[in-house]
Amino acid sequence: MHSSHMNKKAMWIDCGIHAREWIAPAFCLWFVQYVSTFSLNQEITDIMDNMDVYILPVMNPDGYHYTWNRMWRKNRSVSKSSKCIGVDLNRNFDANWCTEGASHEPCTEIYCGAFPESEPESQAVANFLRSHKDSVQLYLSMHSYSQMLLFPYSCTLDEAENHNDLMVQEAAQLIRRHYRNIYKYGSGSKTIYLAPGGSDDWAYNLGIKYSFTFELQDRGRYGFLLPPSHISRACNEALIAVKTIALKVIKKTQASKS
Template identity: 40%
Template sequence: MLRAVVLLLISVAVGLTVGELDHGYKGYHIYEVTPKTLEQSQLLHQLSLDGYDFIKEGRLLGHSSRVIVSPAQFERFVKLVKSEQIAYTLLNENLGASIDEELALLKLQRRMNPITGKGRLSTERYYTHEEILNYIDDLAVRYPSRVFVKTVGWSYERRALKTITITNGDQRKGKKLIFVDGGFHAREWISPAAVLYIIDQLVEQFEQNADLLKDYDWIILPVVNPDGYEHTQTGTLARMWRKTRQPYGACYGADPNRNFDFHWNEEGASSSACADTYAGPTAFSEPETIVVRDLMHSLSDRGVMYLTLHSYGNYLLYPWGWTSDLPDTWEDLDEVARTGAEAIENATGTVYTYGSSTNVLYIAAGASDDYGFYAGFNVSITMELSGAGSIGFNPPVTRIDEFVTETWIGIRAMAEKIIEKY
């Protein structure tokens, strides 16, 4: 009853009808499943390849995964987990209603608190791609000796992709650098939010973090996939969109994190244009991944660390993602990831699992972290941020600050370790 009243109040405030709040993903469930045997883990992974949308997946025994189950999949799914004695818990019995509430609140916040593009951004809501670009453009105006913004390419739908270069203003040539990006997967809203917090700490809170900029520059691409990111904010049916938005026949988009030309379209990627993990018709078919590729190669002579922020699951992952084999320098990668995980746990109690992508999470060929390492970065890490609630990609706005602050603790510790080692 209370939820219905809240929905009604929000719908009136933002000009939506009750009918508009009750469509798309109606009756979709989210289950948490926890494998206890290798066979159960393999079975769950097979489900992810058979069209089940795993919004959190891990291969370690005892680690839970979360899966969206449509009404059409419900009977088969429940029968399967029961027969295989896989532990499962219903987390959300109506994903559509949860998304409706979230989008209505987002629209209300934007109407009540429009962003001018001037000054600091708070951690009290999620921002549009345009608002993010306006923010970094304003930083370049306010801090002209330390901040530089550059348009490095365009998305398929002609949205600008801009990097922000953050320095300490000493104008030294050839400084080492850390390259950070976010927003690869459209529905992972907390990723750009965490990137914005990194920018805030390095620019607005420069005095507290000057040591991170003494011998290193930071180059940050806040949203790799702006078309998909904006699409997820247009309505309930679009909210769980993951890919880019370039059309392929009757379907749209490729998974940008399967589109890199390093073991492209091998295991963990799909050749089906309608699949969430579609690798694209060719490697680098997406203009967005071409931008990241070109940045990596242009920066690799100075680039020491590549960090890409995703959500969710509390992981710090390093190469390889295309094979369970480890690179020759895996101990260096492990040391950096472990440093970040320990810093977060010591400060907040939150536990991050760290290790190579395939051995800790799942095999995923053609990903950006593997390519960054292949392109020459000494350390390449994917950080899967914490999640909250049953959807996870977008912690409630009341918890954004908690999660981005936690994330920064780990990133700062990893950066300090990089500076110490390299």
């Protein structure tokens, strides 16, 4: 590693924590291709010059593989206490773990697991972020569906203390201007519902103060069964949001250095 890059900041994007949300892994792969082929694009150049990018295209590979029967959400871990399979990985992080909005019951869709980070998938992500928390400034988790740009907290009605709402507001406005598509924005608990143990709240509490969850297309017409013909537009909408927020984070962190 060159010394000039020792202080380079980073962003993290994960996709597919919930198995049936297929547009999410599609976006991660879309983003990788976009970044590697559109090097003439000034915004992407600015982002790549200032940030390393870590991408986890499928956070829940076993669950994703299993969803070729289509509507499965959790991972595929076996429970000691029940014949029911799987933990909701986005209830398995150590952020108000298993309070209202999650369940201790293994047969539910929102089963929180036996304890925080009980699952190898969530533990691997948490370990990676813990060991890179000095460089990772921006955490993005891709979900579907409902067209929302969310920031902490989901696990409590408490307000997070920074400017994430302004960032997502601008991203939502740009999506609306370019694609005539509405994305709601706000804190997770007030915009959707209480959801403890989520990766975004956990990352935020770790010190990654720009932490977001995107709910991609659509608003319920197809739901999880979004047709392939919608992929490119859905990914372009998410791309606008990622670029907008990444550039804002870079600007803010450079301002705080000077």
